[in-house]
Amino acid sequence: MMIRTMGFLHVALYVLVSLMATVYFGGRMANGDDVSAQLNDDVLGLIVFKSDLSDPSSSLVSWSEDDASPCSWRYVQCDPLTGRVAQVSLDGLGLSGKIGRGLEKLDRLKVLSLSRNNFTGSISPQLSLPSGLQRLNLSRNGLSGPFPTSLVNVSSIRFLDLSENSFSGPLPDGLFGSCSSLHFISFAGNRLEGPIPSSLAKCTFLNSLNLSGNKFSGDPNFASGIWTLQRLRVLDLSNNMLSGPIPVGVSAVHNLKELRLGGNRFAGQLPADVGLCPHLTALDFRYNLLTGALPASLQYLYSLVSLSLANNMLTGDFPNWIGKITSLQYLDFSGNKFTGSIPTSVGNLQSLRYLSLSGNELSGSIPLSLAYCSKLTVIRLRDNSITGSVPGGLFDLGLQEVDLSKNKLVGPIPPGSSKLFQSLHTLDLSRNNLSGVIPAEMDLLSTLRYLNLSWNGLSSRMPPELGYFQNLTVLDFRNNDLYGSIPGDICDSRSLAILQLDGNALTGPIPEEIENCSSLYLLSLSHNNLSGPIPKSVSMLSNLKILKLEFNELSGEIPQELGKLEDLLAVNISHNRLTGRLPAGGIFPSLDQSAIQGNLGICSPILKGPCVMNVPKPLVLDPYAYGNGQQDGHKHRNEGSGHSHMFLSVSAIVAISAAFLIACGVIVVSLLNVSARRRLAFIDTASESKCSSFSRSGNLATGKLILFDLKVSPDISLSNPHSLLNKASKIGEGVFGTVFKVPSGVQGKMVAVKRLVTSNIVQNQEDFDREVRSLGKARHPNLIVLIGYWWTPQLQLIVTEYAPNGSLHSKLHEGLPSSSPLSWATRFKIALGVGKGLAHLHHAFVPPIIHYNIKPSNILLDENDNPKISDFGLARLLTKLDRHVMSNRFQSAPGYVAPELACQSLRVNEKCDVYGFGILILELVTGRRPVEYGEDNVVILSDHVRVLLEQGNALDCVDPSITEYPEDEVLPVLKLALVCTSQVPSSRPSMAEVVQILQVIKTPVPHRMEPY
CATH class of the missing domain: 3.80.10.10 (Ribonuclease Inhibitor)
Incomplete structure (x- = not known):
């Protein structure tokens, strides 16, 4: 209501001031009075333009409607001859709102620059900029919607920069019909697609063309017109989807200085005449499919400063003539x-x-x-x-x-x-x-952050002055012949994150000063001759995730304090001389046999060897605590003649109580599941009934189909949504509604349309529009792209991209016997991709976008089996997220719902998604459903895997259809899944940490990790 009121006031102000100006000046005054009227028009136009803006820093406080002239206002410049506004530059002021029509009053405006602000939404096609405008810069905002073609049709414009926005869709082929004055064009960093308009050839004065970072496609022969632009100096078409051979004729643009075509799908050989552009300073063909040898003409590019041909399939000898390009x-x-x-x-x-x-x-x-x-x-x-x-x-x-x-x-x-x-x-x-040896001078490298000398034959004492590396993050000396002890000052810099010294001949103890490595998350000292105890100071490494100490001579008991390391995900202490009990907390209770075997006497039910305890004597143990010996049992009963009943031990009582609670939990989940299915069936029936009755009433035409990111055929643009669904085929059904596959009318492409259930959905169009548009901004390679929506109070449709390979659920559980199962590499790729997508939702938005309903049916696969998360954030469309909604919506995914969501007082946060992600990993590795019902039992997957891990038989739960898999990846992934499914939310890692751990499991080198 406030927004509508403000809009009305702005219009009223505009009309009122216009009427006052008309009455006052009357249009019948002398030349001086006409100038005053025009000056008043400048004030009026800028004040109305300002009224449509949000100015958080009060940058435009000097703009006052009481002033007779705006020439003294900040960020405004006037022509000294005419006194009229010639330039408005509002770059980087944090402005938001809309670019309003008040600018139309500035009929002498030459320069308009609004870059680096927060303008969003689409530009009104009715916006008509002054005919004399020469320079327009709207770059680095959040503008979206179809490309504003009216901005290009200003015949006088010379500089046009709309880069780094979110404009989408194709460009009309005749877009540049009147571009004779254009010198500079940049549409870089948008979401434009389709072919590049052929009318560009009419821009004969064009000096710079930058269309990089979009989705332009097609054969590059489109560009036959581009090569006729004799004044062109910079051509950047990089990071698009252009394909085919690079057209011959590059040398026709004789004055070209920069040619950037990297990040496309160009194939074939480099043009033989590319070296005949004598003024080239930058040449970029990287990340294409180019083949063959380098053309000899390249050696004549004597002015070349930058030459990149990376990641192609070029062959031949490295050119000897490279030394001729001395400017490189x-x-x-x-x-x-x-x-x-x-x-x-x-x-x-x-x-x-x-x-x-x-x-x-x-x-x-x-x-x-x-x-x-x-x-x-x-x-x-x-x-x-x-x-x-x-x-x-x-x-x-x-x-x-x-x-x-x-x-x-x-x-x-x-x-x-x-x-x-x-x-x-x-x-x-x-x-x-x-x-040879590690040079003594190396400790003088005070700026060093990454040092890797692993897998060589270096025979040297461990450098004693490692503490001088004040900025070192990674130290990797694995598999050399280093000897001596680990220096105590190795972590004096406190910046070390990875320390790997495996496979050497190091002796002596692990230094107590290891606690100074406060940033350490990977400590690997295996396959050495280290002795002495594991220092308690290791328990101070709160960020530690991987600890490898196997195949040493470590002795004594394992410090119980290590159980407090909640982030620890992988531990191997096998083949040492360790004794005593394992720590009771953290990951230690779930360690498998391979991680602790080969020691002197570790106490664990999964080991068959002796249990050596370093305890004071005498010590009397209750044999019934371990179930040993009948003879002692008779003696105990005889001595206890005053007690005719045998009491259960504490551990037995705990076990019986736990079993009772689990059974009750399974019964509750089953009942909720049945209730949820009945309610969903009722909702869908009611929804279909409402939709059909509403269709008959003829009111559907009052709705509107809003498209964000797709050129659509007339079929999808009709006002009646049933024209959209007539050709549709149902492909799925979920808690939020039914999903259809619909032809988009663009080169045979399909889109997915979800018909939302109307119960509890936002019934105000402005609120619905705001929430859907905010979800539309969530763009990531592992998220389904939201294209648009249809809204009426009785019917809401969500339009998204279509994933051709279906859902992960169908791949895991509904595949045909003839279809090939998912390989381990594909499953790991899916897990990492889903993790990156969730991390983007959690960490790239404020407040974070929480999915609430992570499960395989909401993980869709593209043609290369890359995962894409669907239905993210749809819970934001609910009018309220109460316990009733949770139990009736999300309990349809038994086993995936975090336990805290069953509580009366909901504290919903990102950790609910982490729990669902952990269950999804277990399902990926095992191929089993999270809850399986038998004739007389119920198997809960997370409990089943945890028991197998405790028994040292974790690999027994791996999906038998996976014929080959690396154990050193499968086991850490299973352990990560169990940490993610911790019953205590605070014990679960964040999704950013999960992605980091998965990357460490795959490739434990941080500077090569991919961002989420």
């Missing part, structure tokens, strides 16, 4: 199939700063001449077959990152220079054949 600063040929050796001519590149040749088939040695590239800061030669030694001169440069891993390098590590000590932050020499 950035060179990236990584991820191809180049052969041969790195030529010595590379030393001619005196300006080179970045060199990446990783992931090729290069051989030979690193040329000594590379040390002549005095400005080099990054060198990446990873994953080749390079031989020889590391040139000492290379370590005399001011390098910041050196990655020579996975080659065949030999010899010692060169000592560094003072220049290197001040700059180097990443050094990776792993998986080579390096020998």
Whole structure:
């Protein structure tokens, strides 16, 4: 109501001031009075424009309707000759609201810049900007909807920047019909799709065209008109979906300086004439499908500064002519199939700063001449077959990152220079054949953050001054021949997150000072000769997630304090000399046999060996606590003649009570499930009845179909929603409604339409629109894209993208016998993808978007079996989220509902989703449903897996259809699932932590982790 009132007041103000101006000036005054009237129009227009804005920082407080002229206002500039407003620049002021029609009064406006604000929604097609406007910048806002074609049709405009918004849909082919004045166009970072308009060829004065970061598709021969733009200097079509060969004729744009076509699907060979553009400074073809050898004409690009051909399938020898392009600063040929050796001519590149040749088939040695590239800061030669030694001169440069891993390098590590000590932050020499000692100078690398020397033949005492690495995050010395003890100052910097010293000959104890590693989450010291006890100080590492101490000589009892590490997910202490009980808390009660076997005397029911307890004597144990010996039992009964009944032990009472509670819980869940199914059936019947009766009443035409992100055919645009569903086929049914598959009318593409149940759904269109649009902004590769909606009080439809491979539920439980089962790699990919999607919902929005209903039927799969979460946030459309709603909506997914949701006082947060995600992981690994009903028993999946883990038989629960799987991935994933399904919400990790743990399980190297 307040919004409507404010809108009315704005219109009233506009009309009132206009009438006053008309009456006062009368249109019959002298020239001076006409100028005053026009000045008043500028004041009027800006005041009305301001009235449509939200100005949180009061940046426009100087704009007053009482002023005769706006020329003294902040962010406004006037033409000194005419005194009229010529420029309005409101960049970065945090403004929001709408771009209103008050601007139409500024008929002498030349520059309008509103970039880096918070404008959202679509631009009204009725907005008509001043005909003399020359520069328009609306970049870096949240504008959405169809592309505002009216903004391009201003014939005088020279600079047009609408980048970094959310405009969607295709561009009309005739969009640039009157663009003779355009010099600069940027639509980068939107959601535009379809072909690039051919009318671009009419923009003959165009200097810069940037359409990167959209979804433009089609054959690049569209661009035959682009190559006729003789004045073009910058062409950026990167990160789209363009395909086919790159058209010949690039050299026709003789003055081209930047050509960026990376991140598309271009195939075939590079154009032979690409090197005939003598002014090129940047050439980017990375992440395409290009093949063949490099055209010889590239060597003539003497002005080239940046050359990137990464991640294609280019072949042939590494070009010797590369040394001719002496202006190069950035060179990236990584991820191809180049052969041969790195030529010595590379030393001619005196300006080179970045060199990446990783992931090729290069051989030979690193040329000594590379040390002549005095400005080099990054060198990446990873994953080749390079031989020889590391040139000492290379370590005399001011390098910041050196990655020579996975080659065949030999010899010692060169000592560094003072220049290197001040700059180097990443050094990776792993998986080579390096020998000798770790240079003593290495402890002077105070800026180092990542150090990996693993899988070499280094024979050296453990460096004693590791505490000097003040910024070190990762230290990996695995599988060398290092000896000596672990220095106590290893964690003085307190920044270390990963410490891996496995597979060496280290001796002595684990230092008590290990507690200083407060940031540590991976500690791996296995396969050494470490002795002494596990220090209690390890229990101070509150962030620790993985602890590997197997195959050492550690002795004594395991500190009970380790059970307090709630985030610990994987532990291996096998093959030591440890004794005594396992810690009672944390992950230790669920450790399997492989994690604790081969010790001197650990007490565990899953081990058959002796139990050695370090306890004071004498100690009298109650034999009935462990069920040992009948003879002692008779003696006990005889001595207790005063008691004619045998009392149960405390553990037996606890076990019986737990079993009774579980049985009651299963009965309650079953009854709720039956009740939920009956209620859902009733709701669907009532919904269909309402819809059909409403259709007959003829009021459906009052609704409106709002589309966010799809070019649709006339069939989907009709006002009657039944025209949308006539061609539909039902593909699913859930707690929020029925889902249909509908043809969109765009190149045979389909969309999914969910008909919402009307009970408890928001009945106010403005509230419904606001909530749905907020959900539409949730864009992530693992979330279903929300395209639009239909609303009337009696009928609501949600339109989303269609996932062709169906749901995860159907893949796991309803697949045909002839269909191939999901491999472990695919299941892990699904788990990680769902985790990333949920992490995005939880951590990228304030307040976070909570799904409430995570289960396999809400996980859809695209054509490559990539997971996409559906139905996220739909609970926000409910009028209230009370216990009745929870029990009747979400209990239809027995086993997935977090236990706290059954309480009277709901405290719903992200941890409910974490619980459902944990159950989903268990279902992925086992192939079983979360609750299975037998003839005389009920199997609860989480309890079943937990028991198998305690018995050391965890692998027995893996889906038998998975023929091959790595045990070192399956077991940590199962343990992670059980932590996620903890009965106490605070004990569950966040989804960001879950994603991080899954990435560690797959590849335990943090700087290569993918963001969620």
